[in-house]
Amino acid sequence: MEVNVLERLPNPIILKKLMKVQASLNIILCRDEWLRYHSFVQDWDEGVCMAKIDNGAGDHLIILFSPEGSIIKGFDHESELSPYAQDEHQVLQGIYDDVPKELVSLLEDDAIEKDDVTFCIWRKSSDVNWHKGKVEIPLGVSDGSDFLIGCIFHTPEDFVEFAEGYFELSPSLEVVAKIYNDFPITEEIINILNPGCDVKEVLQELELLRLRS
Template structure:
């Protein structure tokens, strides 16, 4: 099964990315070191989720009234513009993207030209879409790897946090967050005993604004 076929519905994807961002806020005071981030009001009626592993790979997901677009960049992929002599985007990645969605990638923060895959979904689409991209056998575009960092379960996030943040988290508390529970002071203490609780609560409030 292709990774595009495993993607959640846009609204469920948005909820999941907000959950991941909220956990990163609790665990990591330095915004620039957070793996998962979410900006509720990136633009008018537009939200932006991002994933950055700090090693040159990133994922941007823009949620807008007209639909949702995902842009990923695996810096080691042979599909990368930097791996091509002409330094151009790989053919087929953007050609079929609806203009109304492609325009959402124009913001400098999203680095539109740094791309190895792109998926999208307009409001009337029943499934996620991808352009006709021909990639040689054995070449990876990074979509499996990067979309795999949208952790679907509390267990997966706990395992990730142990490696990335070097923290052992209480699974039952992370599971509560995944179930949609509002993060309380007690939960913050359980997840990050040394965290600045008031600052974390302010950052969480901004996430939900």
Template sequence: MIEQREELGEPSVLKKRLLALAALDIIVCAEEWLRYHSFAANWAEELSLAKVDNGSGDHLYIVFGSQGVILKGFDHESALSPHAGDVYEVWPGIYDQVPDSLMAYLQDPALEHDVVTFCIWRASNEGQWQQGEVQIPQGADDGSRWLLGTISKSPEDYVEWAEGYYDLSLDMETVKQIFAGALITADMIQLLYPDRDVEQALMELNTLGIHKKMTSQE
């Protein structure tokens, strides 16, 4: 699991990637409930929330705050699912070593605290990602490898993924610009998805909390 944790990168880099993915999904998918990636910049006081949801019962929640970042994942087919045993309960060790300051981020009922198969965190005073000492049965999988893989690491990864998921062929250069944090213009939106309501897309993009980078051209 060490490799997957380190692939998350620095928290600031991870946040930038998640914002780009949410922005791209806003552009290419007008229906909010069908989007795979989303980001709430002002989800709670001093907290931002990114979500990855495949619509089939699997998800990632990533909460960013002043105390650090905590990521909670759930693979509904995993043997570590709280639904998999005779008694409904969180698999031992998943949350045992999480700092109280970060556990507090998961107390909102919307985050489904008990619906979890793995948890990764990084406190603001730590230099690396952490995970609890979880004993995974031989042949079992906590779902972390493939769920973390849904956070595209590059424009190329996203374009390939979107072709399969949304059945769209996207302009690579425009996707690269968005990954780099460029100003998103009406022309860029139309280039990526000609049928998109541009004004609606721009309004939603502004909710990501990066107004200066995501606004229509003057």
């Protein structure tokens, strides 16, 4: 299953685009920022972008994109690998042990909550594959990576299915597909997806998101 998780991750350029697309759609569909499932901060730190998945139930996935590479920190609060399930409340050995220093240092910001982790995946800019920390996972136990990586929706069909369940909305597949295919987000598109929202506010948020690639 671990290899499958790594194979399901596209290269960082495509992954960043996917996370921006999903964050854009969340901005349009959900005007309450705290309820958004996918978010993206273009200028998290100097030269660093941050994407986040937060299901509101205690589980999250944070992706940091930097010139040195990309790192993914995931936390499944129900996993037996959670630090809160350990006697010493410590991060399990192996999760961060092999991560290059220039990438693991990206997690040191207090807002990242580095120690809230059940798996870590990374890829240096010179790498051709993603890597995952070597952790002894007991049979039948999950680190949450399969579940949380599965919350990155690669197709407009998958996103629409998710939105129907999470936001209880039925966004137009045709319009969502346009956003997935880099079609410029216009006032018309916003109005189709979320009639009655403040289009000017949405466009201002999207401008911040799409400042640079």
